[in-house]
Amino acid sequence: MNTYYIAVLAGDGIGPEVVNEATKVLDACAQRFDFSCCYRYAEVGGAAIDSSGNALPAATLTACETSDAILFGSVGGPKWANLPPQQQPERAALLKLRQHFDLFCNIRPARWYDGFEVLSPLRADITAKGMDIVCFRELTSGIYFGAKERSAEQATDTQTYRYNEVYSIATKAFEAAANRKGKVTSIDKANVMATGVLWRQVVDDVAKQYPHIKLEHMYVDNAAMQLIRDPSQFDVMLCDNLFGDILSDELAAIAGSLGLLPSASINTRGFGLYEPAGGSAPDIAGLGIANPIAQILSAALMLRYSFANDDAACAIEAGVAQTLKQHQVTADLTSNNAVSTASVGDAVARFISEEATSWA
Ligand SMILES: NC(=O)C1=CN([C@@H]2O[C@H](COP(=O)(O)OP(=O)(O)OC[C@H]3O[C@@H](n4cnc5c(N)ncnc54)[C@H](O)[C@@H]3O)[C@@H](O)[C@H]2O)C=CC1
Numbered sequence: 001m002n003t004y005y006i007a008v009l010a011g012d013g014i015g016p017e018v019v020n021e022a023t024k025v026l027d028a029c030a031q032r033f034d035f036s037c038c039y040r041y042a043e044v045g046g047a048a049i050d051s052s053g054n055a056l057p058a059a060t061l062t063a064c065e066t067s068d069a070i071l072f073g074s075v076g077g078p079k080w081a082n083l084p085p086q087q088q089p090e091r092a093a094l095l096k097l098r099q100h101f102d103l104f105c106n107i108r109p110a111r112w113y114d115g116f117e118v119l120s121p122l123r124a125d126i127t128a129k130g131m132d133i134v135c136f137r138e139l140t141s142g143i144y145f146g147a148k149e150r151s152a153e154q155a156t157d158t159q160t161y162r163y164n165e166v167y168s169i170a171t172k173a174f175e176a177a178a179n180r181k182g183k184v185t186s187i188d189k190a191n192v193m194a195t196g197v198l199w200r201q202v203v204d205d206v207a208k209q210y211p212h213i214k215l216e217h218m219y220v221d222n223a224a225m226q227l228i229r230d231p232s233q234f235d236v237m238l239c240d241n242l243f244g245d246i247l248s249d250e251l252a253a254i255a256g257s258l259g260l261l262p263s264a265s266i267n268t269r270g271f272g273l274y275e276p277a278g279g280s281a282p283d284i285a286g287l288g289i290a291n292p293i294a295q296i297l298s299a300a301l302m303l304r305y306s307f308a309n310d311d312a313a314c315a316i317e318a319g320v321a322q323t324l325k326q327h328q329v330t331a332d333l334t335s336n337n338a339v340s341t342a343s344v345g346d347a348v349a350r351f352i353s354e355e356a357t358s359w360a
Pocket residue numbers: 014018073074075076077078090094257258259260275276277278279280281282283284289290291292294332
């Protein structure tokens with residue numbers, strides 16, 4: 001029987017609540033698909049600052065380095081927002097982990113689900129019903145990692161992209177498109193940014209190796225508008241670090257909620273960190289109402305990308321679709337009869353256990 005070694009870093013805000021549901025679902029999968037999970041729980045983010053003064057303690061890094069994958073909740077919140085920038089949980093823990101493990105490739109799939117009431121006005125628009133998009137975001141370079149300066153009078157962030165960095169993420173996007181609808185939309189701001197011009201040139205170079213893939217370039221401002229106007233026109237979106245961060249929250253809103261959007265951040269060796277696209281949601285933390293689906297679907301991506309267990313990943317995704325269809329949804333997706341975070345996790349886990357025979 002395979003054992004999957006997983007570092008579990010729940011972090012702050014809703015992190016612990018939703019991570020708990022993801023491990024519940026993983027345990028149901030382990031029983032059904034005959035593997036075992038060895039969890040290495042470790043502190044990260046604001047919680048780690050509070051207990052040890054360090055957002056990414058050495059023991060946490062060791063837990064990650066000795067595991068096959070990281071299941072990550074979220075970090076940050078108002079309690080730590082006034083720390084010096086280098087010590088804040090988002091930079092000192094999350095960006096550091098992304099950089100340490102070279103997790104250059106961030107994958108955020110966003111799709112339309114049936115069956116729950118529409119709170120987002122975008123969901124009322126029939127065009128959103130065709131949405132099935134995967135966003136490939138460059139994750140370890142660009143403006144988040146460039147040199148920064150700040151004085152009382154001015155502040156500077158620097159964006160640098162190297163040919164190889166763009167090449168690597170673009171190749172991942174084209175590979176994905178070859179197994180999907182065969183279209184890549186590359187997002188940039190080449191009309192005003194030097195990095196945008198380089199980005200476009202490199203993507204054109206990569207495209208030459210994929211003659212059957214349709215490539216279109218789109219400026220980011222137009223992309224933000226086109227997504228709302230007609231998300232079904234997109235298949236694979238290819239973005240730099242900043243634009244991918246922003247547009248993926250938009251994807252989540254079109255799908256219905258930030259609580260639906262998972263992410264995989266992987267390196268060339270298949271090692272990955274799996275986390276919801278959203279943050280620690282301090283406004284709802286501790287209330288038992290956070291949507292755990294983004295975290296649960298992130299666990300599915302972990303099974304697919306780090307453990308090559310597509311059957312178990314598909315079972316989770318089917319369980320999520322079924323749970324949404326049966327209107328077992330948290331308050332972000334309905335104005336009446338919302339269920340708790342734990343109830344959604346229970347419903348997905350039950351589906352995996354009870355529908356086990358049909359997945360044999
Ligand atoms: N990967 C990470 O750890 C990230 C951390 N953050 C940090 O999280 C903190 C809060 O940031 P915000 O800008 O408020 O963004 P956020 O993503 O935490 O929340 C934005 C809105 O979406 C809602 N939301 C998010 N996830 C949800 C879920 N699973 N179920 C239901 N509703 C959900 C929140 O309640 C809030 O109204 C900040 O410290 C920020 O830096 C933000 C993004 C990513």
